[in-house]
Amino acid sequence: MDSLSEIIRNSQIWKSIIRHPMPVDRRNRIVVMLTNFFLHLHPVSAKKQGIALSYTWCMGGITFFLFLVETVTGVLLMFYYRPTVEWAYSDIVALRDVVSLGVLRELHRWGAHAMVITVWLHMYRVFLTGSYKPPREFNWVLGVILLLLTLLLSFTGYLLPWDQLAIWAITVGSNMARATPFLGNEGPGAALLTVGGIDMITNASDARFLTLGARFVGEETLNRFYVLHCVAIPLGAALLLAIHFWRIRKDGGISGPL
Amino acid sequence: MHGHLSQAEFLAGMAAFLGVFYLSLAIMNAIAAAFLWESGRGVTLFRVNVFGLYSLPFTTPILWLLVATYFVALSPLAFSGDPYMMWWVSLPTVVIDTIDYWVNPTVYTVGSLVFFGSLFWMRRFFVKPVVAWSCFNLVLLFMGFSMTNQSFSAIVTKADNVPIVGLMFLLGFFTWLATSRAVANDDRALRGEPPLESVDNEKVLVWPDLVYTELICMVAVLALLLVWGLLLQAPLEEPASSVKTPNPSKAPWYFLGLQEMLVYYDPWMAGVVLPSVILFGLIAIPYLDFNKLGNGYYTISQRKFAYLNFQFGFLVLWVTLIVMGTFLRGPNWNFFHPFETWDTHKVEALSNVDLSQWFWNDLFGVARPKAPEGSGGLKQFLYIAYRESPGIVFIIGYLVLLPPVMAATFMRKFFIKMGFIRFMVLSNLMLMMGLLPLKMILRWSVNLKYFISIPEYFLNL
Ligand code: HEM
Numbered sequence: 001m002d003s004l005s006e007i008i009r010n011s012q013i014w015k016s017i018i019r020h021p022m023p024v025d026r027r028n029r030i031v032v033m034l035t036n037f038f039l040h041l042h043p044v045s046a047k048k049q050g051i052a053l054s055y056t057w058c059m060g061g062i063t064f065f066l067f068l069v070e071t072v073t074g075v076l077l078m079f080y081y082r083p084t085v086e087w088a089y090s091d092i093v094a095l096r097d098v099v100s101l102g103v104l105r106e107l108h109r110w111g112a113h114a115m116v117i118t119v120w121l122h123m124y125r126v127f128l129t130g131s132y133k134p135p136r137e138f139n140w141v142l143g144v145i146l147l148l149l150t151l152l153l154s155f156t157g158y159l160l161p162w163d164q165l166a167i168w169a170i171t172v173g174s175n176m177a178r179a180t181p182f183l184g185n186e187g188p189g190a191a192l193l194t195v196g197g198i199d200m201i202t203n204a205s206d207a208r209f210l211t212l213g214a215r216f217v218g219e220e221t222l223n224r225f226y227v228l229h230c231v232a233i234p235l236g237a238a239l240l241l242a243i244h245f246w247r248i249r250k251d252g253g254i255s256g257p258l
Numbered sequence: 259m260h261g262h263l264s265q266a267e268f269l270a271g272m273a274a275f276l277g278v279f280y281l282s283l284a285i286m287n288a289i290a291a292a293f294l295w296e297s298g299r300g301v302t303l304f305r306v307n308v309f310g311l312y313s314l315p316f317t318t319p320i321l322w323l324l325v326a327t328y329f330v331a332l333s334p335l336a337f338s339g340d341p342y343m344m345w346w347v348s349l350p351t352v353v354i355d356t357i358d359y360w361v362n363p364t365v366y367t368v369g370s371l372v373f374f375g376s377l378f379w380m381r382r383f384f385v386k387p388v389v390a391w392s393c394f395n396l397v398l399l400f401m402g403f404s405m406t407n408q409s410f411s412a413i414v415t416k417a418d419n420v421p422i423v424g425l426m427f428l429l430g431f432f433t434w435l436a437t438s439r440a441v442a443n444d445d446r447a448l449r450g451e452p453p454l455e456s457v458d459n460e461k462v463l464v465w466p467d468l469v470y471t472e473l474i475c476m477v478a479v480l481a482l483l484l485v486w487g488l489l490l491q492a493p494l495e496e497p498a499s500s501v502k503t504p505n506p507s508k509a510p511w512y513f514l515g516l517q518e519m520l521v522y523y524d525p526w527m528a529g530v531v532l533p534s535v536i537l538f539g540l541i542a543i544p545y546l547d548f549n550k551l552g553n554g555y556y557t558i559s560q561r562k563f564a565y566l567n568f569q570f571g572f573l574v575l576w577v578t579l580i581v582m583g584t585f586l587r588g589p590n591w592n593f594f595h596p597f598e599t600w601d602t603h604k605v606e607a608l609s610n611v612d613l614s615q616w617f618w619n620d621l622f623g624v625a626r627p628k629a630p631e632g633s634g635g636l637k638q639f640l641y642i643a644y645r646e647s648p649g650i651v652f653i654i655g656y657l658v659l660l661p662p663v664m665a666a667t668f669m670r671k672f673f674i675k676m677g678f679i680r681f682m683v684l685s686n687l688m689l690m691m692g693l694l695p696l697k698m699i700l701r702w703s704v705n706l707k708y709f710i711s712i713p714e715y716f717l718n719l
Contacts, residue, residue, distance in 0.1 A: 029465045042464045049459045050554075051468045054439070057432060058475045065476050069483065089497045096494065106487030113421035114483065116512050120425075121432055127543075127568055128436045130552040130561065137544035144540045151512060158510050165418075167498040168507040172517065176529025179716070187526050188717035216500065255554035257456040 041245055043253060050254035055129070059122035063150075064241065066115040070153075071234065073108040081160070083226035085219045088162035112154050119150045131255040139247040142240055149237045156229035159222065167217045170225075174217070177208040184208060266341050268408050273339030276347065279402055280336055283395070284329035290391065291322035301388065318388055325395060332402075348406040354597045361595040363521075364702045366586065370578040374569070381558070385438035394430070410596045413585050417493045420486075422511055422584050429577065439556040453555035505589045505602055514583030515576050521591065522697045524708075524718045532690070539571075539687045546684045548675055571691055610707035617648040642712055649710035653719065656693075661685035 008014055009022075023032040033044045049055055080099055081091045095105050123143065126132060132140035159170045182189040183206055190201040203215050213220030248254065263271070294300040294317075302315040335343045377384055384390060404410040414423055443453040496502075509517045519528035543564075551560040558565050586593055588600035611620075618626045629641035643650065664685050665673035673681045700706035710719040 023465050026463070029463050032465055033463075039465070039469065042468060045461045045463050046468060047459050048462045048467070049455045049457075051462075051464070051471070053471055054435065055455065057435075058471060061472050062475055062479055065479060069480070085498075092494060096491070103484065103487040106490065106492045107483055109492040110421070110486045110490070111483055113418075113511075114479075117421060117425050117428060121428060124429075124432065124572070125436070128440070128565075129554060129556055130564075131554060132544040133547065133550070133553040134544075140544050141541050144537060147540075148537060154512065155510060161494055162498045164495040164498060164502070164504055165493060167500070168504055169510050172507050172509045173513060176516075176525045179525035180530045181526055184526070184530075186716050187530070188712075188715055191715060218500075256459065257453050257555045258553065 043249060046253055047256050050256045056254060057121065057125050059118055059125050063115060063118045063122050066111050066118060067237070067241070069111045070108060070115065073104055073111065074230065074234075076104055077108055078230060083160065083222050085162065085222060088160065088222060092161045092163075112157060115150055116154055119147055123147060129255060136247075136251045136255060139244060139251060142244050142247065146237060146240050146244060149233055149240065153229060153233050153237065156225040156233065159217070159225045160229065162222065170221070171217050174208055174211050177211050178203075178206065180207040263408070265408070269341055269344050269406060270339040272405060272411065273337055273344075276344075276402060276405060277333050277337030279405075280329045280333040280347075283398055283402075284326045284333065287322045287326035287329065287395070291319040291326065294322070295319040303388070321388075322391070336402075344406055347403060349400075349403045349597075354407070357595050357597060363582070363586075363593050366582060366593075367578065367698060371574055374574050378566075378569070381437050382441055385434060385441050390434050390438075397430075404596065407597050409594075409599050413596065417490050418511065419584055420490060422581065425577075426581065429573075433573075436556055437558070440558040443555055443557050444559045447557070447560065453557065455555040506587060506591055508583070508587075511580060511584050514587075515579035517591075518579040518583040518587070519694060522694065522701060524716075526716070527719065532694070535687065535690045536571075539691070542683060542687065543568075546676070546680060546687075567688065567691075575691070575694060610701065610705045612708045612711040613649045613652070613706060614646050614711060616704075616706075618645070638714075642714060646710050646712055649708070649719070653709055657686060657689055660689060 002010070019035045020031045021028050023029040030044050033039050033042055077095070080095050082088065092105070096102065126140065126143065155170075155173060159166045178184045178186045180187045182193060183201060184190060185199075185201050185203045185206040185208070187201075187206075190206070191199070193200040203209065209215065211221075211224075212218075213224040300317040300319045302317050303321065304316050305313045306316055307313050332347050336347050338344065384393070401414075405414070413419060439454065443455075446453060508514060516528055516533060519532060522528070523532070547561075547564050549561050549564060551557070552564075585596060588594040588598075589602040589604070592604050592606055594600055594604075614626055618624055627641055627645045629638045633641075661682055665681060669681075669685070672684065676684065697706070708718045710717065712718065
């Protein structure tokens with residue numbers, strides 16, 4: 001008599017979704033890697049030492065996983081959160097006090113901190129194994145940009161709860177933009193950019209204004225950071241991640257002694 | 259902050275946490291002992307002679323079992339929550355007083371350099387599992403003993419600071435792991451053997467070998483995140499108010515290294531130029547490092563130059579400054595050692611002088627040159643340039659004249675291998691990185707404020 005699991009696995013529905021038999025023998029372990037969308041990022045086989053946990057620390061993988069966790073929890077948070085000065089704070093309070101599954105915000109915030117840490121550790125590992133050396137130079141460059149995007153994601157998210165911690169941290173951070181050489185209104189050289197005696201760089205047209213959308217952290221900033229945090233930067237990061245992973249394969253898989 | 263609690267109330271509140279903490283440390287050490295015993299990986303540290311009859315080996319499992327016993331003994335003391343009992347699990351006052359007396363930004367920064375330097379020079383010693391595990395235990399013990407201090411526990415357990423405590427332990431662990439593999443590989447290279455990474459390195463199927471590892475990592479990370487989220491609530495302060503400025507106002511922790519640089523450099527340097535240089539420098543690494551060795555395996559001796567530069571930038575500057583900005587900087591960005599209460603009224607005398615002030619006023623005993631009232635823009639500019647000429651000459655000399663000197667002396671080989679442009683990029687990146695410690699030292703030793711001080715153009719360096 002067929003067991004229940006066999007009945008399911010022989011059904012038309014199951015077979016239409018999962019196209020390969022159970023990966024219990026060599027042939028099917030290869031097939032599974034080739035036919036499953038989620039697994040096809042990987043090669044079918046790899047050097048044993050390259051995939052060893054003590055070599056990669058799985059740090060890039062963990063960073064990617066945290067990116068996914070942030071995406072999922074972030075979408076759930078967006079259901080409850082309105083990015084306006086009027087509502088932002090009280091929506092966060094409601095998330096804490098009223099919404100069931102009360103750890104959503106915690107998962108998202110601690111996940112973000114964790115992602116900053118793991119991305120540093122990943123970079124640390126890549127450096128210490130010299131994996132940026134030819135032919136992987138460009139993947140390192142992509143990595144540095146991903147590192148920057150990770151930090152910017154964290155930074156833009158910091159403002160959204162609209163509490164004291166948030167606006168003052170962002171104020172401290174964005175005040176620096178005011179001092180950008182030439183492009184900040186208190187930056188060296190900005191005074192040189194005048195046309196016919198009219199300053200081109202003022203506190204309403206400088207780099208800080210561009211970041212904040214206003215002269216100080218306010219409604220416009222919240223909107224700007226919200227869009228950056230929820231749409232623009234994640235999309236950019238997702239694209240770069242796709243290329244990052246593609247390049248690992250094209251550069252000959254995870255590094256190892258020549 | 260817990261400032262309003264009496265010490266007795268505070269200790270009673272810490273009791274359960276600390277009791278569990280020591281119990282966990284005991285279990286951790288017992289597991290280590292059991293693991294070493296089972297796997298036969300224990301080492302004999304020395305032998306004890308019993309009445310000249312037997313010579314009993316004192317092995318690592320025995321050592322960790324003793325340590326575990328010690329922690330078991332600490333646990334009830336901590337659980338008691340009684341101030342007299344907990345005296346036994348607190349730092350002695352003399353230690354706190356010593357820290358109070360000695361620690362300041364100079365000692366902290368130089369101390370970190372010495373600390374990382376000695377870890378590096380004695381890496382063969384520190385990678386030994388016995389030594390590393392002892393250090394780990396000692397750090398945990400120190401943390402535990404410090405937790406009975408209100409100021410220390412307030413700053414360490416502040417929800418947003420917990421990740422940095424985690425970061426320190428993770429960095430410690432992974433640095434140890436990487437260094438011990440590098441040391442092993444360097445030893446093998448001396449014997450003419452290939453690195454460990456090429457031994458037993460046949461191709462294996464990704465299912466199951468990699469897919470399972472990833473799955474386990476995913477489950478572990480998710481579990482950790484859930485526990486973290488359940489134990490620690492995400493911080494939420496009062497609603498934003500543009501009139502009430504908190505003191506200190508801190509940037510998010512991963513940018514605190516930059517905020518710490520503000521002590522030494524103006525925002526255009528600390529917030530814009532230096533971060534851009536850091537990013538550019540990171541991107542440039544693969545194109546500057548011409549060393550073909552050490553690609554795809556852990557090693558230190560085969561790429562010492564790259565290794566030391568990176569570690570100086572990452573561990574000594576970036577991480578150390580973040581730790582300082584998070585734990586040691588309080589109201590008004592004053593320095594507070596970890597056992598000090600954050601007092602908003604603490605004042606630190608600031609009497610820093612600009613290079614041009616020192617040059618004209620002190621060295622030549624004249625007033626700084628100043629354009630006569632009502633002179634035109636160009637004249638003003640020339641006077642300012644004249645006034646600041648010592649600093650301008652110094653900076654130009656530093657960034658323009660030093661590279662050729664480096665190329666001609668200790669970096670000759672680099673120059674020949676890299677060619678003019680690449681060498682210029684490398685040497686200037688190194689010099690830019692050096693600007694920070696340079697300014698720190700000058701600030702501490704001669705109270706230098708700016709090399710070049712042109713507030714007229716917002717150009718202070
Ligand atoms: C969002 C951030 C990032 C994610 C999700 C990510 C993900 C990954 C993954 C999954 C791998 C496979 C090997 C491993 O897990 O170690 C990898 C490899 C690599 N990553 Fe990243 N990475 C990120 C950021 C970075 C950064 C910041 C750098 C360097 C500055 C970097 C440089 C590299 C390089 C050079 C490799 C190839 C390493 C080798 O072949 O050994 N990545 N990355």
